Amino acid sequence: MSGYGNIIQHQIYSQPSVEKEEQYPVAFEDWEKLAREKLKDGPFWYVAGGAGSGETMKANRDAFTKQKIQPRMLNDVDERDLSVTLFGQTFQTPILLAPVGVQSIVHDQGELASAKAASNMNIPYITSTASSYTMEEIADVIGEGPRWYQLYWGKDEDVTASMLHRAKRAGYTALVVTLDTPILGWREKDLEQAYLPFLQGIGIANYLSDPMFCSKLEKSPQEDRRAAIEYFFKIFSNARLTWSDLAFLRKHWDLPIILKGIIHPRDAELALQYGVDGIIVSNHGGRQVDGEISTLDALESICHVIGGKIPVLLDSGIRRGSDVVKASALGASAVLLGRPFVYGLAVGGEEGVKHAIRNIIADTDLTLALSGRNSIKNLDRSLLSNVPDAQSTVRSESL
Numbered sequence: 001m002s003g004y005g006n007i008i009q010h011q012i013y014s015q016p017s018v019e020k021e022e023q024y025p026v027a028f029e030d031w032e033k034l035a036r037e038k039l040k041d042g043p044f045w046y047v048a049g050g051a052g053s054g055e056t057m058k059a060n061r062d063a064f065t066k067q068k069i070q071p072r073m074l075n076d077v078d079e080r081d082l083s084v085t086l087f088g089q090t091f092q093t094p095i096l097l098a099p100v101g102v103q104s105i106v107h108d109q110g111e112l113a114s115a116k117a118a119s120n121m122n123i124p125y126i127t128s129t130a131s132s133y134t135m136e137e138i139a140d141v142i143g144e145g146p147r148w149y150q151l152y153w154g155k156d157e158d159v160t161a162s163m164l165h166r167a168k169r170a171g172y173t174a175l176v177v178t179l180d181t182p183i184l185g186w187r188e189k190d191l192e193q194a195y196l197p198f199l200q201g202i203g204i205a206n207y208l209s210d211p212m213f214c215s216k217l218e219k220s221p222q223e224d225r226r227a228a229i230e231y232f233f234k235i236f237s238n239a240r241l242t243w244s245d246l247a248f249l250r251k252h253w254d255l256p257i258i259l260k261g262i263i264h265p266r267d268a269e270l271a272l273q274y275g276v277d278g279i280i281v282s283n284h285g286g287r288q289v290d291g292e293i294s295t296l297d298a299l300e301s302i303c304h305v306i307g308g309k310i311p312v313l314l315d316s317g318i319r320r321g322s323d324v325v326k327a328s329a330l331g332a333s334a335v336l337l338g339r340p341f342v343y344g345l346a347v348g349g350e351e352g353v354k355h356a357i358r359n360i361i362a363d364t365d366l367t368l369a370l371s372g373r374n375s376i377k378n379l380d381r382s383l384l385s386n387v388p389d390a391q392s393t394v395r396s397e398s399l
């Protein structure tokens with residue numbers, strides 16, 4: 001995807017005739033503002049809100065702001081390479097769409113629209129267990145495009161096994177196991193409005209369509225929807241899981257397993273010990289624990305432990321190309337976008353998602369070039385200045 005940034009930039013500059021109202025936003029903040037205008041309080045805050053006071057969401061952003069790029073000059077950056085290889089597959093960019101459930105609360109086409117946009121751009125789409133459409137419907141629109149399946153690892157082993165087999169049949173090539181949600185975080189905005197889409201039966205399509213899930217009900221979900229929703233709540237998550245339970249997943253899934261929600265170096269060590277294939281450094285976009293360490297601050301020590309043995313991906317707070325570049329410089333093999341594409345979906349459905357992703361890729365390409373580098377996968381810490389040290393040097397020199 002060499003020169004992608006220049007192409008997109010040129011496209012945008014050469015369409016000044018498009019009416020302002022018809023243009024999609026450029027800045028993340030403007031996508032969020034437009035989404036706010038489109039959505040009712042419940043859905044908007046379900047997306048925008050975080051755990052408790054929102055401290056973790058803020059920390060995620062502050063960590064990116066704290067890191068500063070120190071560009072190099074005269075380095076021939078005419079040709080750039082944004083590609084990364086993950087689990088034997090090469091992707092043109094280091095960007096994936098994070099698993100996001102209940103997308104129909106922001107757009108009626110929900111996951112179908114965002115998965116289509118991702119597939120058209122050859123960006124891996126990660127289907128959430130909590131999707132509003134079934135994993136098979138989503139796989140259908142993805143067609144030949146890359147796709148992974150995200151598991152919310154619940155209490156009913158039969159249902160979990162059934163979902164893994166369905167995911168394999170539907171062509172998902174990796175399993176993302178989300179570990180940071182054994183229970184739902186204390187989300188003040190959702191609590192204030194008593195808004196939880198699952199209670200209305202939104203985001204449980206994968207359960208209602210699962211033969212094993214249905215076999216556990218006295219009546220079919222069509223006959224007794226309330227009972228089906230109740231059973232979903234009963235089995236959705238499992239706070240009793242421990243590392244040794246990973247063997248169960250291995251028994252039912254023979255493709256790569258990636259643990260999402262690793263934030264402590266010791267857990268990274270355990271991930272290696274238990275033989276998983278990759279990890280995602282994530283704090284769920286600050287939606288689970290208030291006052292948690294940011295993912296960017298946690299990344300370096302985790303990469304140190306992993307020592308390049310397996311890919312280390314990162315999400316939570318990626319908003320612009322410079323964030324992608326900074327995360328890559330600190331060791332991330334690739335990054336996941338959450339809210340940026342969800343706001344794109346809310347604002348413009350499939351087209352909105354396409355524009356939101358396209359802008360971040362273009363920005364990444366240009367930022368890489370302007371940093372004096374031409375390959376995202378070859379970035380390292382030397383791209384970043386160490387501002388606190390630089391300041392202390394200045395201080396000590398002036399003494």
Ligand code: FNR
Pocket residue numbers: 046047048098099100101102128129130131150178260282283284285286315316317318336337338339340342
């Ligand atoms: C999420 N996230 C999430 N994660 C997951 O593993 N399964 C899921 O179903 C969901 N659902 C979900 C819904 C909504 C509305 C949001 C905003 C997030 C977390 C997601 O995968 C990712 O970790 C964060 O969104 C990344 O942070 P940013 O980019 O949103 O800051």
